[in-house]
Amino acid sequence: MNARDRQEILETAAELADAARAATLAHFRTAGGIAAESKEAARFDPVTVADRAAEDAMRAILARRRPQDAVLGEERGAVAGTSGLTWVLDPIDGTRGYLSGTPTWGVLIAVTGPDGAPIYGLIDQPFIGERFEGGLGRAETRGPGGTRPLRCRAPRPLDQAILFSTFPEVGTDEERAAFDRVRDAVRLTRYGMDCYAYALVAAGQIDLVIEAGLQAYDVAAPIAVIEAAGGIVTDWQGGPCPQGGQVLAAANASVHAAALALLNGRG
Amino acid sequence: MNARDRQEILETAAELADAARAATLAHFRTAGGIAAESKEAARFDPVTVADRAAEDAMRAILARRRPQDAVLGEERGAVAGTSGLTWVLDPIDGTRGYLSGTPTWGVLIAVTGPDGAPIYGLIDQPFIGERFEGGLGRAETRGPGGTRPLRCRAPRPLDQAILFSTFPEVGTDEERAAFDRVRDAVRLTRYGMDCYAYALVAAGQIDLVIEAGLQAYDVAAPIAVIEAAGGIVTDWQGGPCPQGGQVLAAANASVHAAALALLNGRG
Numbered sequence: 001m002n003a004r005d006r007q008e009i010l011e012t013a014a015e016l017a018d019a020a021r022a023a024t025l026a027h028f029r030t031a032g033g034i035a036a037e038s039k040e041a042a043r044f045d046p047v048t049v050a051d052r053a054a055e056d057a058m059r060a061i062l063a064r065r066r067p068q069d070a071v072l073g074e075e076r077g078a079v080a081g082t083s084g085l086t087w088v089l090d091p092i093d094g095t096r097g098y099l100s101g102t103p104t105w106g107v108l109i110a111v112t113g114p115d116g117a118p119i120y121g122l123i124d125q126p127f128i129g130e131r132f133e134g135g136l137g138r139a140e141t142r143g144p145g146g147t148r149p150l151r152c153r154a155p156r157p158l159d160q161a162i163l164f165s166t167f168p169e170v171g172t173d174e175e176r177a178a179f180d181r182v183r184d185a186v187r188l189t190r191y192g193m194d195c196y197a198y199a200l201v202a203a204g205q206i207d208l209v210i211e212a213g214l215q216a217y218d219v220a221a222p223i224a225v226i227e228a229a230g231g232i233v234t235d236w237q238g239g240p241c242p243q244g245g246q247v248l249a250a251a252n253a254s255v256h257a258a259a260l261a262l263l264n265g266r267g
Numbered sequence: 268m269n270a271r272d273r274q275e276i277l278e279t280a281a282e283l284a285d286a287a288r289a290a291t292l293a294h295f296r297t298a299g300g301i302a303a304e305s306k307e308a309a310r311f312d313p314v315t316v317a318d319r320a321a322e323d324a325m326r327a328i329l330a331r332r333r334p335q336d337a338v339l340g341e342e343r344g345a346v347a348g349t350s351g352l353t354w355v356l357d358p359i360d361g362t363r364g365y366l367s368g369t370p371t372w373g374v375l376i377a378v379t380g381p382d383g384a385p386i387y388g389l390i391d392q393p394f395i396g397e398r399f400e401g402g403l404g405r406a407e408t409r410g411p412g413g414t415r416p417l418r419c420r421a422p423r424p425l426d427q428a429i430l431f432s433t434f435p436e437v438g439t440d441e442e443r444a445a446f447d448r449v450r451d452a453v454r455l456t457r458y459g460m461d462c463y464a465y466a467l468v469a470a471g472q473i474d475l476v477i478e479a480g481l482q483a484y485d486v487a488a489p490i491a492v493i494e495a496a497g498g499i500v501t502d503w504q505g506g507p508c509p510q511g512g513q514v515l516a517a518a519n520a521s522v523h524a525a526a527l528a529l530l531n532g533r534g
Contacts (some may be wrong), residue, residue, distance in 0.1 A: 100429050100457055101472025103370055103395060127411055128395050144394055162367050167437040172375025190367055192459025205296060
C-alpha cells in the first residue's frame with residue numbers, strides 16, 4: 001500500500017469515528033434517566049437506536065469514499081467489495097456500559113487485509129473525547145491527556161501484572177476456571193472496562209486482557225491497536241484470533257507466555 | 268447557614284477540586300508505562316505521591332480560607348476546628364483504577380455538619396473533566412456533556428434495575444452472599460467503577476450501588492450528592508452510614524426497600 005492509500009484510509013477512519021461519536025452521544029445518558037419517566041421514552045431502546053444510527057452514518061461515508069472496500073458491521077451485516085480490504089465496524093462496543101452511563105464503551109473501526117488480518121484499528125471513547133489508533137504506521141492516542149505515542153509496557157513478573165476482563169462471569173465453566181488461574185497469579189484483576197481495557201494495554205497502563213465469546217468486530221480494532229503498540233493478541237492457544245472467540249491480549253511476549261501457560265493449565 | 272456562608276463553601280470546594288485535579292493528573296498514566304522502564308521510575312509509587320500531593324494542596328487551601336473548620340483526610344488524618352463543620356477529603360478514591368489508567372477514580376470532597384451528617388459533597392473525575400455536586404442547594408454535574416441537573420431515576424421493578432459494585436469480591440463471605448441475592452435479582456450487575464458508580468446513581472443512569480468495608484471519606488461525598496439528587500444512602504440495616512462500613516446507595520425509596528430486603532434475606 002502506498003503512502004497516498006494509507007493517508008486516505010486514515011482520513012476515512014477519522015471521518016467515520018467523528019460521525020459515530022456524534023451519533024452515539026446523541027442518545028448517551030438520556031433514556032433510563034429523567035426522559036424515561038414518560039411513557040414514550042420508556043419504549044425507547046437507546047442502544048439499538050444509537051448503534052444503528054452510528055453504523056448507518058459510517059456506512060454512508062464508506063459508500064461515498066471507499067465503494068471498492070467490503071464492510072462488516074455488527075448491526076447491518078456484510079457488504080462485499082473488490083479491493084481486498086474490509087472495514088470492520090462495531091458502533092458501540094460495550095452496550096451494557098453505554099446503557100449504564102459509564103465512559104468505558106467505545107466505537108471500534110478496523111481495516112482487515114485480503115488474509116483477514118487487521119492492518120489498522122481505531123478505538124474511540126466519544127464521551128471522554130479520547131481516540132486510540134494503531135496500524136499503517138500509526139500508534140498514537142489523542143484526548144484529554146494530549147497526543148501521545150502508544151507503547152505497551154515492558155515485561156514484569158506475572159505477580160506484578162494487572163489483568164482486565166469485562167465480566168467476572170467469563171464464558172463457560174471451563175473458560176472461567178482457566179481465567180481464574182491467571183486471576184489468582186496476577187497482582188490486580190479489574191472488571192467493567194469493555195473495549196477501553198484493550199486501549200489501556202496499548203497505552204502501557206495494564207498487562208493483560210482475557211475474554212471469551214467475542215465476535216470479529218469486537219477484536220479487529222484492538223488487535224491492530226495493540227500490535228502497533230508492541231503488544232500481542234492471540235486466542236487461548238496462542239494462534240491468531242481475528243474472528244474473535246477466546247482472546248488473550250498482552251503487553252509483551254513475556255507476560256503473554258506466562259498467561260498462556262496458565263490458561264492451558266501449564267503454569 | 269446563610270447564603271454568603273453557602274457560597275463561600277461552594278467556592279472553597281471548587282478551589283479544592285481544581286487543585287486536586289492538577290495534582291492527581293500530574294502523575295496519572297505515567298508510572299508503569301514508558302517511564303517505569305527506568306530504574307528510578309520503578310521505585311516510584313504514583314498513588315502515594317499523587318494522593319499526598321492532592322491532599323496537601325487541598326489542606327493548604329483550607330488552612331487559608333477555612334481555618335475555623337475541622338479536616339479529616341485519608342492521607343494526613345484529622346485536624347480539629349471550631350465551626351462545627353468538617354471537610355472530609357479522599358484525594359484519590361479508587362487507587363486501583365488510578366494505577367490501571369482507568370477514568371473511573373475520583374477526588375471526593377465533603378462537608379459534614381456538627382452531627383456528622385454530610386451537608387455537601389463533590390465527586391470529581393479529573394481526566395474526563397467531569398464534576399458532580401450535591402447539597403447546600405446544589406445538585407448538578409458539569410463536564411463533557413455540559414451542565415445538567417442531577418436527578419436520580421424513577422422507581423422500576425428490581426428485575427429492571429442496574430447494580431454496581433467496585434469488586435465482585437464484596438467483603439466477607441456473609442456480605443458476599445447478601446450481595447449475591449441482590450445481584451441475582453437485578454437486570455444487570457457491573458463492576459469496576461470506584462466512586463464513579465455513585466455519580467451514576469445521582470445522574471439517573473443506574474439504580475443501586477452496594478459495597479462493604481468503606482471508610483468515612485469514601486462515603487461522605489457520595490451521600491450528599493445522591494441525597495441532593497433525590498436518592499437514598501444507608502447501611503445494610505437501613506440506618507445512616509456517614510462512617511462507611513456497609514453501604515447501600517439507591518436511586519429511590521422503592522428500589523432501596525427492595526434491595527434492603529434481599530440484603531437481609533427477606534426478599
